Amino acid sequence: MTSPLGRLRPEHPPVRRVGDLVAALAPSLGLSPASAPGSSHPGGADEDVAFTGVTMSSRDVVAGDLFLAVPGLKVHGARFADDAVTAGAVAVLTDPAGARLVHELVGDAVPVVVTADVRAAAGPVAAWFHDEPARRLVTVGVTGTNGKTTTTYFVDAALRAHHERTAVLGTVELRIGDDAVESPRTTVEAPVLQDLLALALERGATALTTEVSSHALALGRVGGVEFDVVGFTNLQRDHLDFHGDMEGYFRDKSRLFAAGQARRGVVVVDDEWGRRLAAEAPVPVETVATHVGAPEAAGADWAVVSADVGLDGVGSRFTLRGPDGAEHEAASPLPGLVNVSNAALAVVLAHAAGVPLDVAVAAVGTAHAIPGRMERVVERGDGWPLCLVDYAHTPDALELALEAVRPITPGRLLIVFGSDGDRDQGKRPIMGAVAARLADVLVVTDENPRSEDPAAIRAAILDGVREARPDLADVHEATSRAQAIRDALALAGDQDTVIVTGKGHEPTQEIAGVFHRYNDRDVFLAAHREQDRRQEQHA
Numbered sequence: 001m002t003s004p005l006g007r008l009r010p011e012h013p014p015v016r017r018v019g020d021l022v023a024a025l026a027p028s029l030g031l032s033p034a035s036a037p038g039s040s041h042p043g044g045a046d047e048d049v050a051f052t053g054v055t056m057s058s059r060d061v062v063a064g065d066l067f068l069a070v071p072g073l074k075v076h077g078a079r080f081a082d083d084a085v086t087a088g089a090v091a092v093l094t095d096p097a098g099a100r101l102v103h104e105l106v107g108d109a110v111p112v113v114v115t116a117d118v119r120a121a122a123g124p125v126a127a128w129f130h131d132e133p134a135r136r137l138v139t140v141g142v143t144g145t146n147g148k149t150t151t152t153y154f155v156d157a158a159l160r161a162h163h164e165r166t167a168v169l170g171t172v173e174l175r176i177g178d179d180a181v182e183s184p185r186t187t188v189e190a191p192v193l194q195d196l197l198a199l200a201l202e203r204g205a206t207a208l209t210t211e212v213s214s215h216a217l218a219l220g221r222v223g224g225v226e227f228d229v230v231g232f233t234n235l236q237r238d239h240l241d242f243h244g245d246m247e248g249y250f251r252d253k254s255r256l257f258a259a260g261q262a263r264r265g266v267v268v269v270d271d272e273w274g275r276r277l278a279a280e281a282p283v284p285v286e287t288v289a290t291h292v293g294a295p296e297a298a299g300a301d302w303a304v305v306s307a308d309v310g311l312d313g314v315g316s317r318f319t320l321r322g323p324d325g326a327e328h329e330a331a332s333p334l335p336g337l338v339n340v341s342n343a344a345l346a347v348v349l350a351h352a353a354g355v356p357l358d359v360a361v362a363a364v365g366t367a368h369a370i371p372g373r374m375e376r377v378v379e380r381g382d383g384w385p386l387c388l389v390d391y392a393h394t395p396d397a398l399e400l401a402l403e404a405v406r407p408i409t410p411g412r413l414l415i416v417f418g419s420d421g422d423r424d425q426g427k428r429p430i431m432g433a434v435a436a437r438l439a440d441v442l443v444v445t446d447e448n449p450r451s452e453d454p455a456a457i458r459a460a461i462l463d464g465v466r467e468a469r470p471d472l473a474d475v476h477e478a479t480s481r482a483q484a485i486r487d488a489l490a491l492a493g494d495q496d497t498v499i500v501t502g503k504g505h506e507p508t509q510e511i512a513g514v515f516h517r518y519n520d521r522d523v524f525l526a527a528h529r530e531q532d533r534r535q536e537q538h539a
């Protein structure tokens with residue numbers, strides 16, 4: 001289980017002098033001390049100030065920190081210099097504009113160091129502070145529009161089979177060994193990432209896998225890490241508000257394959273973007289083709305040459321041909337063709353990161369459940385349907401998820417779902433139509449309504465449901481998500497499957513600006529425990 005969000009820092013942080021930071025990084029980052037006009041600090045005193053942590057947010061400052069004041073998209077972080085100093089920051093690194101703001105707010109209370117691009121400096125500065133922790137771990141980074149989380153967990157399973165202790169970071173959680181906290185986002189800011197690398201080392205981990213989002217690459221969050229191996233899953237339309245167009249999105253994703261950011265790469269070449277990345281990447285790349293019989297398989301280093309999807313009722317079996325022509329019998333523990341693709345990529349990534357091929361194949365094929373990704377919460381039997389939680393929250397992902405579950409469902413397929421408030425409104429009826437076409441029984445409910453009227457979101461979904469199923473047969477509506485799950489369970493028998501989609505691992509539900517503790521998995525488990533109790537009472 002994860003514990004609520006907290007910032008993990010090493011227990012024994014180093015103590016560094018501001019003067020040493022400037023001396024070490026002036027050549028590469030152009031750091032220089034900024035003296036406030038009329039400063040009472042002689043340079044020497046500033047240089048001797050010691051810091052014991054690095055942070056990019058005044059809200060995360062602990063006493064002794066160096067505060068990195070970054071010009072943001074909305075506001076300059078230097079505007080929070082007074083908050084940072086009040087919280088105990090002992091020095092500030094910023095750009096010239098930030099230095100002027102810091103001076104206005106706190107005068108010469110703390111030494112200020114300047115550099116032209118603070119975001120670009122954040123990773124290298126935090127890495128220097130922790131004495132380059134990434135160099136002492138095997139590191140794997142995974143990017144792409146879909147499949148990052150799944151692939152990182154598969155890679156971690158393979159690394160765990162070869163290393164005593166590992167860490168895995170991403171959308172679901174920040175996990176070192178068996179300890180985990182909730183993750184604030186897919187890829188944490190550079191100082192947090194460097195803290196986690198240092199903490200992983202402190203706790204005896206020797207390998208770390210992280211998801212790397214396109215935002216992280218555009219905003220320098222993985223600066224200061226040269227990954228041993230990086231992987232690319234696919235590129236589909238997403239996040240164009242941030243990256244401008246597909247070309248910009250591709251350019252940002254490609255940064256992970258730059259010299260200095262990675263030593264080598266593994267690229268799935270099923271789509272045109274993967275093929276282009278493989279051709280253009282500055283670092284050496286191995287290619288993986290995962291669509292059986294597709295033309296790109298012939299030229300790829302690795303190829304899935306046959307796949308039995310979902311035939312054993314759980315995941316899939318597939319054959320992976322290696323660069324030497326040898327064929328390896330492999331498996332994906334999760335259903336659906338997309339997970340054959342994720343498993344094949346993970347095997348090749350783990351092998352490139354030093355795990356023997358047979359060990360990687362066996363470990364990926366038997367990887368444990370990934371929180372909220374086709375997670376089997378309750379198995380079929382004793383009157384209970386198979387109960388699954390999945391994160392699908394787009395029409396395409398919903399379609400893939402329902403298609404993957406159908407072959408493992410002897411009876412009826414029941415879905416509990418909704419759609420997010422304050423996000424893409426156009427997808428609501430489309431998701432309703434997909435569910436009506438591919439599931440037998442629908443319970444439409446709320447996801448994260450945020451500031452919107454939940455009833456209006458459900459109505460938009462039901463408009464789409466009506467297109468595919470005008471009589472609304474076997475379509476139900478429930479205002480509480482927990483009640484929706486209980487309603488579905490009441491309708492289901494042990495040949496049926498109940499899948500709850502959209503929230504996956506999420507530990508909260510956001511309603512009208514308030515985050516309520518809520519998790520789909522917990523509702524299934526509570527209902528299951530309740531039935532056990534009732535059976536015991538009757539026994």
Ligand SMILES: CC(=O)N[C@H]1[C@@H](OP(=O)(O)OP(=O)(O)OC[C@H]2O[C@@H](n3ccc(=O)[nH]c3=O)[C@H](O)[C@@H]2O)O[C@H](CO)[C@@H](O)[C@@H]1O[C@H](C)C(=O)N[C@@H](C)C(=O)N[C@H](CCC(=O)O)C(=O)O
Pocket residue numbers: 056057058059070071072073074075076077078080184185186187188189213214215216219242
């Ligand atoms: C678009 C984007 O990524 N924005 C990130 C960016 O925000 P920003 O430039 O707007 O920052 P800002 O609000 O102007 O603040 C400037 C600086 O002041 C600091 N500050 C601000 C307030 C305060 O009280 N004290 C303080 O020190 C901030 O920490 C920041 O360093 O820098 C901030 C921290 O420096 C990030 O928290 C913020 O991520 C926001 C929260 C976010 O939602 N990002 C999402 C889009 C994101 O990164 N998503 C990807 C996954 C995408 C996917 O694949 O689904 C991810 O990796 O999670």
Ligand SMILES: Nc1ncnc2c1ncn2[C@@H]1O[C@H](COP(=O)(O)OP(=O)(O)OP(=O)(O)O)[C@@H](O)[C@H]1O
Pocket residue numbers: 144145146147148149150151171186211233234338339341342373390391392393397398400401
């Ligand atoms: N290789 C893939 N290709 C296309 N779709 C995929 C692939 N792998 C997973 N998916 C779909 O995408 C959804 C999210 O999967 P996953 O969490 O692994 O991706 P992600 O890249 O980490 O996305 P996010 O950043 O939103 O968590 C799943 O519900 C699944 O249906």
